[in-house]
Amino acid sequence: MPDAPAPGTPAALPPEYIGSRDYVRRKVLAENKDLEDYKFFEQKILRTPGETQTFQAMLASTERLDRAFSRLTSSGETAYSSEVELERMYQVDYLEQALRWKENPERARVLELAEQIILADNLAPALPIELRRSLAGDKLELYAVLQAVAPERAQRIAERARGTRVERLLAFAGSPPAQ
Secondary structure, eight states, X not given: OTTOOOTTSOTTSOTTSTTSHHHHHHHHHXXXXXXXXXXXXXXXXXXXXXXXXXXXXXXXXXXXXXHHHHHHHOOOOOSOOHHHHHHHHHHHHHHHHHHHOTTOXXXXXXXXXXXXXXXOOOOXXXXXHHHHHHHHHHHHHHHHHHXXXXXXXXXXXXXXXXXXXXXXXXXXXXXXXXX
């Protein structure tokens, strides 16, 4: 139910209510043209050859990859925000699609960025628990994708995480699936 109001919100309020999921989604996409374009093509079930080419160009765009990396590793957040969380979730979705496209000419770079995002030390205990959970969720999502598309890379990340704050998080995620 994408247009449902946020939990605890009276059902009589219009969908434009600031707490509604649809309002947050529209706000995030309106403030980020890259993500708006990406979500448009990502949600299309049948793409024309031209649309497929445009979508693939998005997935291989070094500028977009840099923005996703920057957004997912920034340490400037000090409070939880549903808008920022959704923006990060969309960035994770973008990286997932870029990783799942096996012919992506930037795939090696995407793998490296995903590894850096997962291993980034941005889960400081001083951060509010909601924000830490949200940031940890980003890492877990990317790690799960790597377990599926590059299990050897996921294993390498787990080994590199030993002795860091991320080690327990990845242990929680489990080991890569057996081949």
